[in-house]
Amino acid sequence: MTEIRTRFAPSPTGYIHVGNIRAALFPWLLAKQKNGTFILRIEDTDQARFVEGATDLIVESLGWLGIEWNEGYLVGGEHGPYIQSERTETYLLWAQKLIKKGLAYADPYTSAEVEVFRDAAKKAKKPFLYRDNRPANPPVWDGTQPLRLKVANPKRFTWQDPVMGELSAGPEALDDFILVKSDGLPTYNFAHIVDDAEMGVTHVIRGLEYISSIPKYLSLYEALELEVPVLACLPHIMAPDGKKKLGKRDGAKSVSEYHEQGILPEAMLNFLASMGWNDGTEQEIFTREELIEKFSLDRVQRSGARFDEQRLLWMNGTWIRSLSLDDLFSRCNNYFPKSADSADETYKKAVLGLVQERLKFLAELPELTSFFFEEPDANLSLITDNKQLKKLETSELKTLLQAVHSSLNDCDFTAESVQASLNALLESTGQKPGVLFSLVRVATTWAPFSPNLAESLAVLGKETSLARIEKASQIL
RNA sequence: GGUCUCAUCGUCUAACGGUUAGGACACCAGGUUUUCAUCCUGGCAAUCGGAGUUCGAUUCUCCGUGAGAUCACCA
Numbered sequence: 213m214t215e216i217r218t219r220f221a222p223s224p225t226g227y228i229h230v231g232n233i234r235a236a237l238f239p240w241l242l243a244k245q246k247n248g249t250f251i252l253r254i255e256d257t258d259q260a261r262f263v264e265g266a267t268d269l270i271v272e273s274l275g276w277l278g279i280e281w282n283e284g285y286l287v288g289g290e291h292g293p294y295i296q297s298e299r300t301e302t303y304l305l306w307a308q309k310l311i312k313k314g315l316a317y318a319d320p321y322t323s324a325e326v327e328v329f330r331d332a333a334k335k336a337k338k339p340f341l342y343r344d345n346r347p348a349n350p351p352v353w354d355g356t357q358p359l360r361l362k363v364a365n366p367k368r369f370t371w372q373d374p375v376m377g378e379l380s381a382g383p384e385a386l387d388d389f390i391l392v393k394s395d396g397l398p399t400y401n402f403a404h405i406v407d408d409a410e411m412g413v414t415h416v417i418r419g420l421e422y423i424s425s426i427p428k429y430l431s432l433y434e435a436l437e438l439e440v441p442v443l444a445c446l447p448h449i450m451a452p453d454g455k456k457k458l459g460k461r462d463g464a465k466s467v468s469e470y471h472e473q474g475i476l477p478e479a480m481l482n483f484l485a486s487m488g489w490n491d492g493t494e495q496e497i498f499t500r501e502e503l504i505e506k507f508s509l510d511r512v513q514r515s516g517a518r519f520d521e522q523r524l525l526w527m528n529g530t531w532i533r534s535l536s537l538d539d540l541f542s543r544c545n546n547y548f549p550k551s552a553d554s555a556d557e558t559y560k561k562a563v564l565g566l567v568q569e570r571l572k573f574l575a576e577l578p579e580l581t582s583f584f585f586e587e588p589d590a591n592l593s594l595i596t597d598n599k600q601l602k603k604l605e606t607s608e609l610k611t612l613l614q615a616v617h618s619s620l621n622d623c624d625f626t627a628e629s630v631q632a633s634l635n636a637l638l639e640s641t642g643q644k645p646g647v648l649f650s651l652v653r654v655a656t657t658w659a660p661f662s663p664n665l666a667e668s669l670a671v672l673g674k675e676t677s678l679a680r681i682e683k684a685s686q687i688l
Numbered sequence: 689g690g691u692c693u694c695a696u697c698g699u700c701u702a703a704c705g706g707u708u709a710g711g712a713c714a715c716c717a718g719g720u721u722u723u724c725a726u727c728c729u730g731g732c733a734a735u736c737g738g739a740g741u742u743c744g745a746u747u748c749u750c751c752g753u754g755a756g757a758u759c760a761c762c763a
Binding site: 223225257258260323326334337338340357358379380381382384385387389390392393394395399400401420422423424426427445447448450452456457493494496518520523524525526527529567569570571598600635644645646647648649650651652653654659661662663665 | 689694703721763
């Protein structure tokens with residue numbers, strides 16, 4: 213059996229957004245599953261769109277998700293270099309082969325002249341094909357003109373896509389496209405085919421936007437006499453609101469933005485994979501090992517899927533809850549509120565333990581926990597708007613708080629003993645839990661919602677809890 | 689417009705041609721001595737339309753319709 217070799221070949225034109233990261237995920241899963249090789253290749257033949265630092269961003273995003281490559285950019289390999297701008301000699305070699313065979317020729321026209329052809333075709337209501345205007349006697353290519361493929365016999369191509377099934381397109385889809393630009397650099401159309409062949413790529417997996425160009429690639433493979441790898445197209449991820457392909461213009465977030473928000477890489481991987489793929493069972497949560505084990509191209513969905521952030525958040529929440537406290541804590545370094553900087557680790561862990569089950573993403577840690585680390589500002593509307601507390605007179609509230617204070621004063625402040633004291637107060641004051649517990653909660657946290665009361669007080673400690681209750685009874 | 693592709697709850701999806709069309713997210717209601725969350729229970733909700741093949745069609749075929757992609761010296 214031949215080794216499976218897949219690749220991700222991004223262009224360094226900006227950040228990687230969540231709409232196109234699957235073009236890395238799926239080929240990586242396949243390579244991992246088959247003990248094959250996953251290659252990272254940088255496609256930087258468009259100088260105009262090159263963005264400084266974009267490559268680092270790509271590397272960082274892949275690294276965060278744990279999509280590691282064992283050949284290619286930075287790690288090297290037998291088929292390098294893995295940056296297209298460093299491979300121009302190779303492309304020129306292949307271009308010369310085509311010229312010798314009479315299958316490539318210099319384009320003598322300026323882009324303005326080509327534009328005239330295009331307009332003429334439009335006026336005649338015919339689709340524009342460059343090959344209809346092919347020059348009879350093209351000049352010798354000197355490298356300053358674009359080099360075009362000569363499609364010798366336009367025909368219908370039929371091919372097998374593991375995701376989409378049998379695909380075909382007629383000769384109208386074929387044209388004399390540009391192989392080498394007048395700047396001497398190859399086009400994507402040319403370079404990626406040469407590279408995939410030289411690098412021994414067996415499965416080309418990419419977004420659906422390439423599907424219309426595949427007949428062109430097929431004609432080039434034929435001209436180059438190269439074996440055609442498996443060509444698979446992945447359906448688009450659509451914008452959450454619209455029905456368009458998710459792109460940066462529709463506000464597609466970068467992978468690193470989700471990283472910063474505190475989405476777990478496990479959740480992101482799980483979510484991305486389960487958009488457009490499932491194993492046929494009712495399983496929703498997959499570990500990365502399970503994904504590697506179970507993934508298959510023929511179970512990839514054929515239609516586009518909308519990016520549903522709520523579902524991502526749900527999935528992230530379940531992943532957060534599945535982590536051990538220590539593991540979760542190790543990931544929260546940059547997410548605790550500023551006021552927690554001076555707090556000790558044991559305390560921070562205890563706080564984290566209280567909110568673990570309600571955390572949907574790490575960046576919401578401050579709003580959930582700040583009152584554990586700093587004195588909260590009193591917000592009396594929490595009492596006046598509370599459907600239980602607003603029924604009581606201020607004096608009654610004060611009396612209650614004083615009762616709580618003195619009762620808790622005799623308590624050793626484990627969660628159990630705090631609960632026991634509060635329960636006893638329910639008896640002695642004759643108040644309903646809805647009143648008493650809400651009051652204590654507000655007085656100690658001044659937050660619209662907070663974790664389990666007894667546990668919160670236990671973590672807060674006797675001194676702080678009593679001081680806050682005391683202070684609250686003065687403010688009222 | 690040409691070419692190509694797709695089509696099941698609001699969303700993500702399952703269903704050898706035979707199921708009361710299943711699950712999950714979201715939403716709604718109830719329960720877990722207070723809030724938010726978790727957890728549990730229940731509820732709402734779908735096969736784009738029309739022909740054909742078949743005893744039987746979400747599934748196969750055709751025609752519509754809708755949606756998307758692509759038609760660059762971008763990838």
